[in-house]
Amino acid sequence: MAMLSETFRKRSASRFARSKRLARIDYKWGYLMVAPLLAGLAVFFIWPVFRTFYFSMTDWGDFGSYVWSGGDNYRRLVRDPAVYRAFGHTFFYVAIYIPVLVALSTFLAVLLNKGVRGSGVYRTLYFLPAVLMPAAVGLAWRWLLNGEFGLVNTLLKLVGIHGPGWLTEGRTALPAIVLVAVWSMVGFQAMILLSGLQGIPSAYYEAARQEGAGGATLFRRITLPLLTPTLFFVSVTALIQAFQVFDLIYMMIGQVAIDHADTVVYLFYKQAFQLGAKGYASAIVTALFAVILAITAIQLRLQKRWVHYD
Amino acid sequence: MGKGIRWGQLTAVLAGSAILLSACGSNDKNGSPSxxxxxxxxxxxxxxxxxxxxxxxxxxxxxxxxxxxxxxxxxxxxxxxxxxxxxxxxxxxxxxxxxxxxxxxxxxxxxxxxxxxxxxxxxxxxxxxxxxxxxxxxxxxxxxxxxxxxxxxxxxxxxxxxxxxxxxxxxxxxTIGLWYNKALFDAKKLPYPDDTWDWNKAVEVAKQLTDPAKGIWGLPAQFQGQIGFYNTILEAGGYLLSPDGAKSGYGTPEGIRGIELQTDLILKHKVSPTLAQMTDTNPKDLFKSGKVAMLMDGSWNVKDFATTEYTKANADVAVLPKDKVRSGIIxxxxxxxxxxxxxxxxxxxxxxxxxxxxxxxxxxxxxxxxxxxxxxxxxxxxxxxxxxxxxxxxxxxxxxxYPATLHSDKWDGLEKETLKSAYTGESSAADAAKLLGEKIDETLK
CATH class of the missing domain: 3.40.190.10 (Periplasmic binding protein-like II)
Structure with missing residues (x-):
């Protein structure tokens, strides 16, 4: 008996050691394989984060010369009305963009999931704007939204509406940017949501239908709850991306309305690349980084309340 | 979809740091006039x-x-x-x-x-x-x-x-000259611009040429120093940079008048599109399509205008109208x-x-x-x-x-940011010009 248990112990111990050794080899290979990615991440993402934080405490001169300036940039930041304005515009943008984007892309995804004829074509069409360069999108929409000669206002005129100078009037500039941003991203997000929809087992629907549930109930009780993990992913990533909106504004809003549409990253660009104040610009993006971090943390915390993982 | 979470977190971190990356990407400064x-x-x-x-x-x-x-x-x-x-x-x-x-x-x-x-x-x-x-x-x-x-x-x-x-x-x-559209002048039987013109004459003729119904503008106020207010400031007898290089001339009476000569074209005489309209559609493009009668612009346009069908047939150029003197930017x-x-x-x-x-x-x-x-x-x-x-x-x-100083590559941005309100009529030319003068003087220290 003793012998037996002894043997057993030995055997299991050696098996354990072997598997540990194997695991170590596996890990080694694993690390080796992700090493290029990790190196890239470290060099291009993580190191710059620290550098930027360091630069936010420096004052820049010409041709890359800089001197330590401690908290000066942050003291200036909290007193700069342009910073508050930029954060205001950014929050305004995010507050409209995210709900509209998520609602529209969910709607589209559900439609596409119905398997209407030619849904493959629609899928491609909706997705197309996502592969276009934002600069090209901005340029094209700048033509469409031209106050005098744009297609949008020409069409509005046909139905008797005198359209505004979309990109040159303060009250329409930022909403116009939201419109274009939603247009360009809605197909992409719908594709992600569509994959989420297709992951919902059809058995649930069949069972519910046998119980007599109608379309609206199916959507509310089955589709929506089971889609929440995807919705969560979409809203977190879209939010982070929305906070960094820059290219469309840079491409589309001219000098005259920019005071009504400049966002934080636009302000960063202006300070860093037009005015050469790279230290102050670093402080501005560091502040934005903190804001995004905080909001993302809140989202992760809140997800327990509404995200269902089966 | 348990992966959703990790994805979300990872992407969050990546996206968050991506923006910081751009902060230290390069050191550059953009510069220069238009x-x-x-x-x-x-x-x-x-x-x-x-x-x-x-x-x-x-x-x-x-x-x-x-x-x-x-x-x-x-x-x-x-x-x-x-x-x-x-x-x-x-x-x-x-x-x-x-x-x-x-x-x-x-x-x-x-x-x-x-x-x-x-x-x-x-x-x-x-x-x-x-x-x-x-x-x-x-x-x-x-x-x-x-x-x-x-x-x-x-x-x-x-x-x-x-x-x-x-x-x-x-x-x-x-240098800068006064480009004009011969066809529009001929249609109204008006004489072409010449070296006898002053700004009063230019404005008077521009009013006759402006035709809102047809979308034709007499003389747009180009919103850029080198092809706009720099020239009129000099013609009003002012300067851009004082001889000792320590002060800018925007806030002087001549500087203010030079800017007013431009803003009046939009706000008072209505011979120029509004700043919003010019932001949407560049006055030069309007000129090239026959919608502008006179345009202050540079000699670098010669090849462009000579190879564009419409301007090749209809455009010509004269010296700038004078104010106190005739001058301009070289x-x-x-x-x-x-x-x-x-x-x-x-x-x-x-x-x-x-x-x-x-x-x-x-x-x-x-x-x-x-x-x-x-x-x-x-x-x-x-x-x-x-x-x-x-x-x-x-x-x-x-x-x-052209004023060349240690930080003149920043002037263009400051000018547009500050003078904008004078061109839209939200503030007076005098207030905007004085404010601009202070900002530019700051770069001269």
Missing amino acids: PSAFAASPSSSASAAPSASPSASAENVTITYGLWDQVQQPAMEAIIAKFRETHPNIEVKIELTPWSEYWTKLDTAATGGTLPDVFWMNGSSIVKFAANGKLLAYDDYATADAFDWNVYPKSLVDMYSYKGKRYGMPKDYD HGLGNVAAANTKHPKEAWEFLKFLGSKDAAEIQAKDGTALPAVSGGEELWLKSVPAFHLQAFVDMAKVSVQ
């Missing part, structure tokens, strides 16, 4: 007589030549080919960078010590580069070769000099060399050729540029016989040099 102005601006250059070049037996070297205008590349290549006839051992490689990225790239290159051997420079950035020791001073080479600087306009040679040293080989120059590009070039002697040989009449000839025939070297003008004047190009040469005689 992109559009120079993007189209041509230039020709030519070098002094290819001094019976000593280099036949010298070793083979390659130098790089940085420039931003694609339109001029063929002419530049022709110049290089000609240069190589006398300097077979020096190969020149063009590095073309579009205007929108040119200064960003140069700034980064200067920081990292990788500037092209020879490259284009303009008035708003020359001081910054020279003051920071990024450029090669030509004086020793010029003295050794007994090089004659007097064949170039003194104002251009001076603009590319810093603390008594010469850093730039004048390449071309440009600017020109310069060819400069990097301080740390490995081949300063070869670079100098190439620069001399770029400044010569031979090189000027190649470019002048193209119509794009008004060569800086004396004698180049005549060639350029003949390039487009349909236009009275003499107007630009006449303007050169009364024009004032």
